[in-house]
Amino acid sequence: MPEQVEGCALGRGWFTSNLERHLSCPTVEARGRTVRQVLDAVFAENPRLKAYLLDDQDCLRRHVNIFIGDRPVEDRTGLGDPVSPDEDVHVFQALSGG
Amino acid sequence: MTGILDVATRKGLFRFRREVDGWEAGPPAFLGEPVTAVLADSRDGMLYAALRLGHFGVKLHRSADGGETWTEVAAPAFPKQTGAEAGGPSVDMVWTLAGGGEDRAGTLWAGTLPGALFRSTDRGESWSLVESLWAVPERERWFGGGYDNPGIHSILVDPRDSGRIAVGISCGGVWLSDDHGGTWRQGGHGLRAAYLPPDQALDPVSQDPHRLRACAAAPDVVWCQHHNGIFRSSDGGATFEEFVDVRPSVFGFAVAAHPADPETAWFVPGVKDECRVPADGRLVVTRTDDGGRSFAAFGDGLPGEGSYDLVYRHALDVAADGTTLAMGSTTGNLWITEDGGERWATVSANLPPIAQVAFA
Numbered sequence: 001m002p003e004q005v006e007g008c009a010l011g012r013g014w015f016t017s018n019l020e021r022h023l024s025c026p027t028v029e030a031r032g033r034t035v036r037q038v039l040d041a042v043f044a045e046n047p048r049l050k051a052y053l054l055d056d057q058d059c060l061r062r063h064v065n066i067f068i069g070d071r072p073v074e075d076r077t078g079l080g081d082p083v084s085p086d087e088d089v090h091v092f093q094a095l096s097g098g
Numbered sequence: 099m100t101g102i103l104d105v106a107t108r109k110g111l112f113r114f115r116r117e118v119d120g121w122e123a124g125p126p127a128f129l130g131e132p133v134t135a136v137l138a139d140s141r142d143g144m145l146y147a148a149l150r151l152g153h154f155g156v157k158l159h160r161s162a163d164g165g166e167t168w169t170e171v172a173a174p175a176f177p178k179q180t181g182a183e184a185g186g187p188s189v190d191m192v193w194t195l196a197g198g199g200e201d202r203a204g205t206l207w208a209g210t211l212p213g214a215l216f217r218s219t220d221r222g223e224s225w226s227l228v229e230s231l232w233a234v235p236e237r238e239r240w241f242g243g244g245y246d247n248p249g250i251h252s253i254l255v256d257p258r259d260s261g262r263i264a265v266g267i268s269c270g271g272v273w274l275s276d277d278h279g280g281t282w283r284q285g286g287h288g289l290r291a292a293y294l295p296p297d298q299a300l301d302p303v304s305q306d307p308h309r310l311r312a313c314a315a316a317p318d319v320v321w322c323q324h325h326n327g328i329f330r331s332s333d334g335g336a337t338f339e340e341f342v343d344v345r346p347s348v349f350g351f352a353v354a355a356h357p358a359d360p361e362t363a364w365f366v367p368g369v370k371d372e373c374r375v376p377a378d379g380r381l382v383v384t385r386t387d388d389g390g391r392s393f394a395a396f397g398d399g400l401p402g403e404g405s406y407d408l409v410y411r412h413a414l415d416v417a418a419d420g421t422t423l424a425m426g427s428t429t430g431n432l433w434i435t436e437d438g439g440e441r442w443a444t445v446s447a448n449l450p451p452i453a454q455v456a457f458a
Binding site for chain 2: 018019021022023048051052053055056057058059061063064077093094
């Protein structure tokens with residue numbers, strides 16, 4: 001189960017429309033103090049999405065990008081980047097993936 | 099009549115059917131997506147397609163209606179490592195899929211990059227790493243051939259005994275199991291690596307078998323298109339004999355083994371490893387009918403000049419009739435012969451780069 005963090009609300013988790021080719025992933029509200037916690041909350045509702053964004057070791061896939069507000073994610077392994085209340089987390093496909 | 103051919107390409111999966119006027123394809127599945135392996139499972143009619151999405155990783159889809167509709171199932175994945183072992187591997191590509199034998203309906207094998215073997219016993223709903231092969235100490239000496247990491251591209255399941263399995267690894271040689279993958283031993287003795295110092299050339303661990311295929315009616319006969327040669331085994335892949343007098347070249351990736359005649363196999367030669375195009379721009383298929391002692395080259399219907407087609411290791415297949423073969427190239431050409439490889443007809447010249455052709 002994802003860790004629920006009281007009083008820490010994520011504004012929106014937004015996903016590139018290119019994911020819609022493969023599975024439904026509408027913009028959702030999720031809770032968490034870090035990118036990892038936010039994503040875990042999203043995956044709890046949409047478990048198939050996890051393997052699209054994270055690799056076998058639960059690290060961010062090499063050709064997936066995440067922005068927290070206007071900041072690119074730095075911790076691609078631990079996904080420990082902090083998420084402030086009401087910040088949006090944007091998930092993009094990186095151009096490096098072709 | 100052999101009637102269905104699956105063609106996995108860089109930009110989708112195409113299913114061709116033999117119609118009165120020739121082979122025709124329906125609309126592609128997974129248009130735009132790299133399809134790296136396809137398996138039409140004759141045991142239960144399921145069709146599997148492995149994708150390598152550029153951004154979102156390896157996926158596996160299953161169809162119960164011949165590709166009309168698809169369901170995403172689990173893809174092979176490495177166990178998550180923790181603590182000191184953090185930073186473990188991830189599956190980069192499913193390179194080959196194989197059925198697990200007539201007595202094990204629903205069992206599938208998958209060979210991947212990096213070089214691991216995975217097994218599913220529930221039609222791809224879940225997968226487990228074959229730890230026994232992943233743990234062999236020789237794996238430390240495997241190395242990439244064509245890709246940065248070693249990979250498993252060939253899985254042969256003995257039709258007489260589904261516990262007998264041979265896998266081909268680029269580069270890690272040939273590995274054999276007699277107990278459904280419980281234990282493994284090195285095969286591929288007699289393979290020769292021209293890319294190593296002479297005193298290491300026969301090291302079975304360092305071999306680059308580009309592709310292994312077995313004769314269905316005589317599964318102890320295994321043909322190998324190797325990085326620098328053509329080889330044949332008569333003991334299920336344990337030992338091999340090399341054939342050096344093959345024109346125009348012994349270099350290539352693909353091999354097809356006749357389903358009934360253990361003396362017959364087909365190859366698609368290229369110039370050499372540093373120049374992966376047909377010799378003199380003329381694409382030919384070579385065939386031996388005498389167990390490798392002699393080879394004939396056939397080019398009727400194939401490009402006679404100006405060809406840069408390369409046929410990948412899974413892109414040559416022979417149907418159960420032993421006379422119908424399909425061949426696809428990196429240039430997107432698809433050819434079919436219905437007379438054992440002597441005359442070929444172009445089915446399409448406009449496909450994406452072809453990874454695999456497989457008769458259903």
